[in-house]
Amino acid sequence: MDEADRYSRIRFPEDRARALVARGMLRTILAAQSGIPPAGLAFHYSPKGKPTLAPVHKINLPFSVSHSGDWALIGVGGAGRVGVDIERLRPFRKLSAIADRYFAPREITLLHQVDEASRLRTFFSLWTAKEAFVKALGGGISHGFHTFTVLTDNQGQPAVSDVDGSEAEGARWTIWSGEPTPGYLASVAIDLPAARVVPHIWTGSDGEQPWCLQGSNPARSVDKR
Numbered sequence: 328m329d330e331a332d333r334y335s336r337i338r339f340p341e342d343r344a345r346a347l348v349a350r351g352m353l354r355t356i357l358a359a360q361s362g363i364p365p366a367g368l369a370f371h372y373s374p375k376g377k378p379t380l381a382p383v384h385k386i387n388l389p390f391s392v393s394h395s396g397d398w399a400l401i402g403v404g405g406a407g408r409v410g411v412d413i414e415r416l417r418p419f420r421k422l423s424a425i426a427d428r429y430f431a432p433r434e435i436t437l438l439h440q441v442d443e444a445s446r447l448r449t450f451f452s453l454w455t456a457k458e459a460f461v462k463a464l465g466g467g468i469s470h471g472f473h474t475f476t477v478l479t480d481n482q483g484q485p486a487v488s489d490v491d492g493s494e495a496e497g498a499r500w501t502i503w504s505g506e507p508t509p510g511y512l513a514s515v516a517i518d519l520p521a522a523r524v525v526p527h528i529w530t531g532s533d534g535e536q537p538w539c540l541q542g543s544n545p546a547r548s549v550d551k552r
């Protein structure tokens with residue numbers, strides 16, 4: 328399915344417009360990183376839906392995209408796989424049911440340990456970190472969300488504690504988590520230990536390269552559409 332078909336299938340015009348703007352921003356960012364003009368970039372999709380640059384480009388430029396409300400989060404990896412997720416902090420009546428279904432046992436314990444006031448934020452920290460991790464691997468909904476554990480430290484920063492019971496495997500990963508704008512939580516997962524994440528807000532109107540990434544380490548940009 329080509330890009331035009333893919334986006335014409337989005338039912339609501341507002342959602343379609345948001346998705347198109349995010350894709351345009353992704354093309355702009357990847358063009359600057361790769362030296363290929365935005366319109367010349369072709370995408371390939373894995374069987375589970377993970378987009379990458381098409382093999383014809385012969386470039387390994389890991390990236391990941393997430394949308395929530397008026398925001399899109401685009402992560403571009405300098406090295407290593409990258410996954411991102413952004414979610415609007417919103418009341419969640421089924422929080423416990425979702426956690427019981429998708430979270431690993433120690434994540435559920437953590438959620439029960441935190442006080443009521445912090446529970447929603449902790450839930451979204453774990454959720455976005457888990458989604459980002461799964462998206463870095465390229466897994467979709469079928470990925471076993473309970474097969475790896477994410478825990479938060481006392482500053483609320485998540486880290487992968489184990490993958491299939493292996494702490495060494497968990498330690499290979501960096502999770503960066505933050506609040507790019509009030510009311511939204513975002514996480515970035517990179518399969519490198521102690522990777523540097525450089526966040527940027529892109530308004531699209533702050534000069535020639537307002538989103539420009541500093542340094543060559545895995546980085547992230549946060550974009551207001």
Ligand SMILES: CC(C)(COP(=O)(O)OP(=O)(O)OC[C@H]1O[C@@H](n2cnc3c(N)ncnc32)[C@H](O)[C@@H]1OP(=O)(O)O)[C@@H](O)C(=O)NCCC(=O)NCCS
Nearest residue numbers: 375376377378392393394429454457462465466467468472
């Ligand atoms: C599809 C999925 C990768 C993310 O979906 P989502 O959170 O609804 O949507 P997001 O906006 O964060 O991500 C969508 C983007 O992910 C990318 N994507 C799609 N499938 C992907 C995959 N298998 N791997 C990595 N990235 C993928 C695409 O770039 C897509 O945007 P685009 O079509 O505009 O390019 C997947 O994780 C999923 O189905 N999750 C279900 C949510 C859930 O139940 N989570 C349990 C709580 S822990």
